[in-house]
Amino acid sequence: MLLKYTLALISILILFTTSLFVGVGELNISGYLNGSHEQELIMLASRLPRSFAVVLTGSALAIVGVIMQKVAHNKFVEPTTAGTMDSAALGILVASILMPQSSLMAKMLVATGFSLVGSWVFLRILKHLPITNPLLVPLVGIMLGGVIGSVAGFIAYEADLIQYLSIWISGDFSGILRGRYEMLWLTFGLSIGAYLIADQLTIIGMGKNISLNLGLNYRAITSLGLIIVSMVTAIIVATVGMIPFIGLIIPNLVNRFVGDDLRQALPIIAYVGGCLTLLCDIAGRLIIFPYEVPVSTIVGVTGSLAFIFLLLKRDTNV
Amino acid sequence: MFKSDRNTLISLGLLSITFIILFLTYNVGGSWSFALAFRGKKLVVLVLIAIAIATSTILFHTATQNRIITPSIMGFDALFIFIQTVLLFFMGAIQFISFEGIAKFLVEMGVMVSVFLAMFYWLFLRGNRSVYLLALTGIILGIFFRSLVNFIFRILDPNSFAVLQSELFSSFNAVETNLIFIAAPMIIACLFFVYLLRYKLEIIALGKNTAVALGVNYRATVFAMLAIIAILVAVSTALVGPITFFGLLVSHLAYQITKHQNHLNLIIISSLIAICTLVGGQFIFEKLLNMQATLSIVIECIGGITFLLILMRAHKK
Amino acid sequence: MIEIKNLSKSLGNKQVLKDIAFNLPKGGISSIIGPNGAGKSTLLCLMARLLSLDSGSVAFDGLDIAKTRDDTLAKKISILTQSNAISSRLSVEQLVMFGRFPHHRGRPRLADEEFVTIMLELMELTDIRFDFIDELSGGQQQRAFIAMILAQDTDYILLDEPLNNLDMKHARNIMKTLKDVADNMNKTIILVIHDINFAAHYSDYFIGLKQGEIIVRGDVDTVLTQSQIKLIYDIDVSINIINNKKHIFYYS
Structure with missing residues (x-):
C-alpha cells in the first residue's frame, strides 16, 4: 500500500517537473538553480502556473465527470456529453456581450448559472428517456450541446465575437500565466467539497429508491452535485476552454480497478485525471516543438478513440 | 406514380423556382451579366449540395434500415475532410505539386469510397449493433476525425490556423465554385445510377431477408448504394464543408409530407425541400436580413432540435 | 405498530x-x-x-x-424495491456497508463493520464480499441487496x-433467515x-x-x-x- 502511494507520488512529481522544464523559453535546471533572474521569472510567471493549471483542470474535470455519472445514472455522461460545457461557453459569451466591463469572476458566475440551467434541462430530458437504453443519454446530451453551441455560434457571429468563442471552445494551456489562472484553485476547493459528500453521491448513483430508503434528500444532493459540476465547468471554460472526454474516460478507467465507491475512488480519479492531462499537455508541447498542439486537440484524438473503444467493447449487451 | 403527390411536387417546384429567381435577381445593383454569372455559380453549388445531401441521406436510411442516423451524423463528412487532409499531408511530403484539379479530386473520391465501404463494413455488417450505438459511435468518430484533422493541420503549419477554420466549418458564402465542373457531372452520374436502381431500392427497403427471397443481389446492391452515398457525401463536403443535420432535417420533412413513399418520390421531394431551404434560406439571410454566414448555424440548430425530438419520439412509440 | x-x-x-x-x-x-x-x-x-x-x-x-x-x-423503516439494476461498480461489502449509512453518516465505526460481517455471513455472501456487484448473477445481487437492507437494522x-x-x-x-430475524430480533x-x-x-x-x-x-x-x-x-x-x-x- 505504502509502495503504491510512493510510486504514485514519484510519478506525478516526475511529470510535474517535466512540465516545468518543457517549453520555448530557455529554462534548464542548472540555470534555474544558479539563480538567474530571467529564469526565475519564466518559472514563476509561466511554467509553474501552467503546470498547476493543468493538474487542477485535469483532476477537476475527472471529478466533475464522475459526479455527473452518479447524478444521471449513466456512465457515458460528462460535461461535454450533457450540454454543460456548451452552456458555460454560451454564458460567458452572453456575459461578455451584456456586461463587457465586468470582472472575469462575474462572467464566470453568469456562466455557472447557464451551465446549471443547461444541466437541469438535460436531466429533465433524461426523465423522458428509457433507462433501458443507456446510449440514448449521451446521444441526447451531445445533441443538446450541439444545439446550445450553435446558438452560441449564431450570437457570436452577429456580435463579431467568433474569435473569442473559438478561444473558449478550444481548450489550451499556452495562454496560462500568473494572474490569469488563479481562479482554477477554486476547482480544488470544489473538489474537496465533492469529497465531503462522496458517500451521498455514491448512494445517489444507486438510484432514487435506494437513496430515499437510506434517508437521503435525493433532490438536495443532486442539486449540490450539479452546482459543483456547473461551477467547475464554468471556471475551466472561462480560464482554459473546453476539454472533452476527460470526465468520461478517467472515471471509466479508474472504476475498472477500484470500483465506484467514491470515498475510495474520488482521490484516485482526481490523481489519474491530473496525471493524464499533464501527459497530454507535455506531449502537446513536444510534438511540434517549438510550436504547440492545444491540449484539447490531443485529448480530442486520444479521448474519442478511448470512448469508441469503451462503446464497442460492450456492444454485445446493447 | 406521382399522382398522389402531384400537388406537393408542383408547389415545392414552384417554391424552388421562386426562390431561385429571387436569389438571382433581387437587388442587383450594378452589372446584370456579372451578377447573374456570379450568383448563378453560387446557385448551382447550392442546388448541387441540396440534391447530394438529400439523396445520400434517403439512400443511407434505406441501406441501414433506419431513419435516425445519416451519413453526416455517422461522421462521414468529417471522414472525407480527414482523407483530404491526409492526402494533402503525404502529397505535400513528396512534393507532388503537379497533382491538382480533377486528378486530385478523383483520387480523393477513390480513397473516400474505399474507406467508407471499409468503415461501413466494420460498423454495420459485423454484429448486430443497435442504432443508438452506431449513432453515438459515429458522432464520436466525427469528433475523432475532426481532432485528427486539427492535429495534422497544426503539424503541417503551426502558424496559420485560418485555413483549417474554413475547412472544418461550413459556410454557404464561401462555397468552392471552382469545383462545379467536377462536382456536377459526378452528382448527375450518381443520380443516373440511383434512377437505374430505383426498383431495387424498394426491395432493399424491405430488409435483407425479403430482398434475398425476392432474388435481389442484396450485397451487391447495398454496396452500389454505399458507393453512391460515399461520392455524394464527398462532393457535398468538398463543396461546402460538413453540415451535420441538414440531411436529417430534409429527409424527415420529406417522410412527413410524401404520401406515396417510393424512393423516386422521396428523393425528388427531399431534394426540392433541400433546394428551398438552402436557396431560400440563403436568400433570406444574405439578401433580406443581411446576416452573413448564419444559415448553416441556423440549420444546425433546427436540425439538432429535430434530431432530439426524433430520438425522444422514437422511444415513446 | x-x-x-x-x-x-x-x-x-x-x-x-x-x-x-x-x-x-x-x-x-x-x-x-x-x-x-x-x-x-x-x-x-x-x-x-x-x-x-x-x-x-x-x-x-x-x-x-x-x-x-x-x-x-x-x-x-427500510425497503427493497423490485428492480435494482444499478450500474455502479461497488463491492458486495461496500454495498452492504451503505446499509449502515443512516447510522454512521459516512463515518463507519467498528460496530458497523461487525454488523456488516454478520449480515454477509447470514446471506452467504462472505466468499464473494470483495466481488463487484455488477459482475454477479441475479441471485447473488438480490442477496447482496437484502443484506444491505438487513444491515440497515430497522424495526x-x-x-x-x-x-x-x-x-x-x-x-x-x-425466507428462513427472514423468519429468524423477525422472531428473534423483533x-x-x-x-x-x-x-x-x-x-x-x-x-x-x-x-x-x-x-x-x-x-x-x-x-x-x-x-x-x-x-x-x-x-x-x-x-x-x-x-x-x-x-x-x-x-x-x-x-x-
Missing part, C-alpha cells in the same frame, strides 16, 4: 389504491398477496414514502411518514418480491410475494389485495382458504395440509 388510514393513490388517470386502512401489530412476517396489477408494490412504496400519498396517512410506531425527517425514517423491513431471481435453495434460506417484515406456498409457510399475517382494495386480511386460517383464494385470484385451488402447513395446489 403500523397504522394506515384511508390511503388512496392514483397514477395517471388510474386509481391504483382505494381507501386502504389497516393496522399491523409489531413483529412477525406479513405478506401482501394478490394478482398482477392489484396495487401491491404501490402500497409498499407508499408505506416506505418512495411515492407520495394522494390522501390518508401512514405511521410507524406513531411516526407519521409525511411529517418525519427522511434520515429519521431511514432508521425506522420495519419492507421487501418487494425478495425471492426474485433466487434458486430453490437460496429462496428457502432467505423485526416487523412486510413482503410482497407471488409464491403463495412460501407465504403460507413463513407468514404470520396476510393481506389480500385486488384491484386496489383490501378484500381480506388475517392469519393463515382466515385468508388461505379455497373460497378466499378464489375471491382474490379468481382460480380454483386445492389445499392440503402437510407437516402442519398449508400447501396450495394451483397447477392444474
